[in-house]
Amino acid sequence: MTRACSLLGQKIMTSAANRSTLNRFIAASGLSNLGDGVAVVVWAWIGTLLTRDPLLVAMIPVALRLPWAIFAIPAGIITDRVSRRSLILGADVLRAAAFAVAALAISRAAPLAPPPETGVADALLFAILAGCALMIGAAEVFRDNAAQTVVPSIVPAADLEMANGRLWSAELTANSLAGPALGAFLIAEALAVPFVFNMLAYACAVMLLSRIPLASRGAQYANRNWKREFREGLGFLLRAPMLRMLALLTGLWNMCHQMMMIALVLHMQENLGTGARAYGAVLAAAAVGGIAGGLAGGRLAMRFGRGRTAQWALLLGSASFLFVPLMPGPVSLALLLAGFGLFGVTWDSVSAAFRQRMVPDEILGRVTSLYRLTSWGMMPVGLALSGWIVKLAEPSLGRPLALQLPFVIAGIIAVALSGLAWRAVGRGFTEQQAAATSAEA
Numbered sequence: 001m002t003r004a005c006s007l008l009g010q011k012i013m014t015s016a017a018n019r020s021t022l023n024r025f026i027a028a029s030g031l032s033n034l035g036d037g038v039a040v041v042v043w044a045w046i047g048t049l050l051t052r053d054p055l056l057v058a059m060i061p062v063a064l065r066l067p068w069a070i071f072a073i074p075a076g077i078i079t080d081r082v083s084r085r086s087l088i089l090g091a092d093v094l095r096a097a098a099f100a101v102a103a104l105a106i107s108r109a110a111p112l113a114p115p116p117e118t119g120v121a122d123a124l125l126f127a128i129l130a131g132c133a134l135m136i137g138a139a140e141v142f143r144d145n146a147a148q149t150v151v152p153s154i155v156p157a158a159d160l161e162m163a164n165g166r167l168w169s170a171e172l173t174a175n176s177l178a179g180p181a182l183g184a185f186l187i188a189e190a191l192a193v194p195f196v197f198n199m200l201a202y203a204c205a206v207m208l209l210s211r212i213p214l215a216s217r218g219a220q221y222a223n224r225n226w227k228r229e230f231r232e233g234l235g236f237l238l239r240a241p242m243l244r245m246l247a248l249l250t251g252l253w254n255m256c257h258q259m260m261m262i263a264l265v266l267h268m269q270e271n272l273g274t275g276a277r278a279y280g281a282v283l284a285a286a287a288v289g290g291i292a293g294g295l296a297g298g299r300l301a302m303r304f305g306r307g308r309t310a311q312w313a314l315l316l317g318s319a320s321f322l323f324v325p326l327m328p329g330p331v332s333l334a335l336l337l338a339g340f341g342l343f344g345v346t347w348d349s350v351s352a353a354f355r356q357r358m359v360p361d362e363i364l365g366r367v368t369s370l371y372r373l374t375s376w377g378m379m380p381v382g383l384a385l386s387g388w389i390v391k392l393a394e395p396s397l398g399r400p401l402a403l404q405l406p407f408v409i410a411g412i413i414a415v416a417l418s419g420l421a422w423r424a425v426g427r428g429f430t431e432q433q434a435a436a437t438s439a440e441a
Contacts, residue, residue, distance in 0.1 A: 021212060022154045022163060026170045028209040029147065032092055033171040035099070035201035036140075037179015037287075041280050042187055042194045043133060044265045049112055049191075051120045054403075055387035058262050062383045063130045065258070067138040068376040075145040076233060076369020077226050080362065084146040089206055091143035095136050096202035102132040103195035110191060145372060149364045152356045160353040162298045173291055180287070184280025233366025236359065242428035243358060243371065246351050249421050250375035253318065256410035257344075258382030260321055263390065263406035268330070271400050278330045285334035289341030296342075297349030307429030310350045314425065315418040317343035321411030325404035354432060382410075 043064060047057040079087060105128040113121040120126045155163040186194040237243060268274045268282065293313075300309045320340035327333040359367045386406040393402040 022151075022166070024208065024212050025150060025154065026167050028205045028212065029167060030170040030174045031201055031205035031208065032143070032174075034174035034179050034182075035095070035198035035205075037174055038183035038186065038194045038198050038201070039099075039136075039179075041180045041183035041276065041283065042198075043129075044262065045184075045187055045276055045279070046106075046129065046191065048265060048269065049115055050122060050126050051115050052117050053119070054263075054266060054390040055384075056120060056126075057266065058383045058387035060126075060130050060133050061258075061262055062380045063133040064137040064140075065376070065379040065383060067134065067141045068372065068379060071138055071141045072145070072369045072373035072377060073230065074369075075142045076366040077229050078142065079146045079149055079365030079369065080229065084150055084365075085209060085212060087146040088143050088150075089209055091139040091146075092202045092206045092209070094139040095143075096199045096206070098132045098135040098139070099195045099198040099202070102129055103192045103199065105129065105132075106192040106195060112191070141372075141376075145365060145369050148352070148356075148368045148372070149361075152361060152364065160356050164294075164297075164349045164352050164356075166294065173287065178284075180280040180283035182280075184276040188276050229366060233363050233370055236363055236367055237370050240358065242424070242432075243355060243367075245421065245424055245428070246354065247371045247374040249314075249417060249425075250351065251378040252417055253314070253414055254375055255378035255382035255385070256318070256321060256414040258379045259386040259389075259406045259410040260324060262383050262386045263403060264324070266390070267324075267403045267407075268333075271403055272330060272333070274330050282330055282334045282337060286337035286341040289338035289343075290345040291341075293342040293345030294349060297346040300346060301350050301353075305430065306350050306354070306432070307426035310347060310429055311418075311422055311426050313343045313346040313350070315415070315422070317347060318411065318414030318418045321407055321414055323411075324407040350429070354429060357432065 043060050044057070047060045051057060105125055109122055109125040112125075115121050151163050151167065152160065182197075183194050186197060237247075264282075265279065268279050272278075297309070297313075317340055320336060320343070323336055324333065327336055355368070355371060356364070389406050389409060390402045393405050397405065
């Protein structure tokens with residue numbers, strides 16, 4: 001009896017410590033994502049102040065996402081070798097420095113000349129901003145990959161949907177709700193101010209995260225060969241057909257998502273006649289839906305099953321693309337994107353938990369990096385593709401219809417993918433849940 005009480009007491013203390021660590025980690029991620037959210041508006045908007053060419057407007061966001069195709073594999077190997085906390089801290093310090101450089105460059109270049117229809121108003125500023133975006137994107141690869149591996153070390157496997165949902169809800173509140181609205185307000189006041197704000201947000205995140213104890217992995221992997229480590233991660237992924245399919249499915253869906261998001265800026269400016277604040281409000285509405293999805297995803301998975309929840313979240317989120325051109329104003333568009341956010345984050349919660357349960361912790365960084373190389377590496381493809389679609393379609397369709405075409409193409413691709421993967425997704429999640437239930441029994 002005494003031993004049982006002692007074990008129960010230890011379990012309660014461990015659970016409380018885990019909750020405290022998770023709360024601190026979520027708070028640090030929220031601050032970091034607040035800076036990211038401000039940047040969501042700022043990067044795209046400042047591009048339109050330098051040029052009206054849709055392909056060139058997409059280039060700065062492309063620079064921000066391109067590092068996922070370059071650094072994802074090294075990030076996975078390094079994540080499994082070093083202190084994950086130190087890796088996250090270093091990435092946030094680098095991002096703060098890059099935003100400081102961007103703020104200085106914008107301040108020195110102001111006031112900006114009117115944006116031309118072709119070419120850029122200030123080539124030097126455009127190059128500096130693209131370089132800063134590339135540096136910030138590279139740091140984000142390492143930070144996000146390390147952050148994806150932290151949650152399973154904080155909470156038990158049964159709580160992963162809950163923990164992922166809380167983490168993504170906090171990140172979305174900062175990244176897509178408070179951040180874009182704040183970014184729209186700040187950039188309307190002065191172009192350099194949001195970049196200064198981001199620098200301070202990352203500095204605060206660094207201070208908070210430095211107090212979180214996360215174990216170093218350097219000693220365990222000090223004498224390992226990186227080629228062997230890479231083969232271990234790749235071999236695991238190649239032997240897991242469900243995981244491969246989820247990576248490919250998420251990658252193509254993210255490509256469609258980026259096609260929509262970069263087209264959304266010019267669509268709202270030119271077709272709907274809205275300004276920066278309305279654009280930020282629409283993105284904030286998508287975040288509200290995402291927050292709801294993050295909070296409800298775990299409950300939906302428990303109520304309807306992980307497979308059924310994943311299937312419907314993917315299909316309904318994909319269908320949202322098709323309705324964007326039909327929305328007559330920012331209010332209806334905001335309501336549509338709120339639903340889009342709800343389904344998208346529900347999918348993220350259950351699919352990430354599937355990966356975290358399936359992959360052993362000692363190779364989680366490498367497998368996650370390969371997974372995200374596919375799932376995030378397609379983002380710059382979507383950004384560039386959106387610009388090309390508008391540019392090629394404009395002579396025959398006219399500017400207003402050409403700006404709507406990326407939404408239609410993205411929707412057709414995403415809905416088709418959802419239909420093709422419907423049975424495989426349901427079967428894969430159901431089999432994993434059944435295996436976990438058998439193991440517990």
